[in-house]
Amino acid sequence: MSLQFLRNADGTVTGRNDANGFTVTHTDEEEVTRQLYEDAGWEYTPPPPPVPPGHHRFLLVHEEDDEDCGFGDERYAGLRERPPEGCVPTDHGLFALRCERPGKTLLDAVARTVAEIRRDHGVVMNGLRADGRPGEWTDSGCGDGDAAAALAHLVLTAAHRSRRLGYGRKELARLLDATGVE
Template sequence: MRQFHVLLTRSDNGWTVRAPDAGQATIPDPSLADFQARQLIQHGHNLDLDTVDELDILLVNETGQPVYVFDLVFTSDLTDDGAGPANTLAYEALEADPPAGCQFDRLGPYPALRCVRPGSSRLDAISTLAAEVRYRYGIEASDLGFEKLWEWAGSREWRERMIAHLLLMAAHRARLTGVSTEELTHFLRTSMAEQPSPENSGGDQT
């Protein structure tokens, strides 16, 4: 898969997306960065739509460090009437001093963080932020804003965000249920393991 490193930086009017040998554009919201990068690359490199859809777009900051754009939504802490968060003081603290790279916002009735965060991978960036929010503010995040989790389409960026959403939900519900981290990681390692070769699978093969 062909990969492009695309620079994403703050600008006076929003965010600037700069694609290699394809120019740059300003966008109002970093969530549009992946889409804008593909448009720039399509026109700058004269690619067809199918080829552009299959590109691996890696957003980077000024130092070349990968950054990931996502919304972290807090859906599990509403009052009984659904009017707002039950832990008001914690969310006030989150709004007043959000984590680095994040801006406090609201998606419908839900408090949210809109973030551009570094990480060794998208899953690393999201899980690290979720842990920081839990330790620093005492708030549980279990949502990335997907409404139709059964739909599986779009760019790698979109699919990775959906995987992270499902993992956040699993981690949150595991804590509520008393399922340990070790049990979760064992489940993932076991379920994702490659089929063992006959010589390593045990038993008599003769």
């Protein structure tokens, strides 16, 4: 079964269930999604309300390639008992924190949260997922949203993998500086 969504030039959204040909067009994308899920027999969960201005919603994860680091692992005991304010421990097959935290940008909120966890619990969170729509590079240039989440995830993953390969901060900073990014 395949569900397809198309944004129309007139501002409406059309959704289609290819399995049975059910098609719906509406001005509200969430209504289209709800009707398609209902038609497909899937449970529909509406999106959460928007975060307050200056806050960002994201999911930080900790994963190790060669270790069993499931949610119940003892190294996360302190984080499960005393997570950072605005974060809730959650089991995603590995340890994760669902967070809604303040920050000027998503990267700022993530950086502050990662630093707090490292300082207070000795765990370096090395992956990130953010709420939003698929299509990570669709931002309008404002520096937040799906593209910023993808960037934060890539930076956290690069830091984790570089450490495992024996590279340190200086090598990462030198590589970043070599790109000419200001």
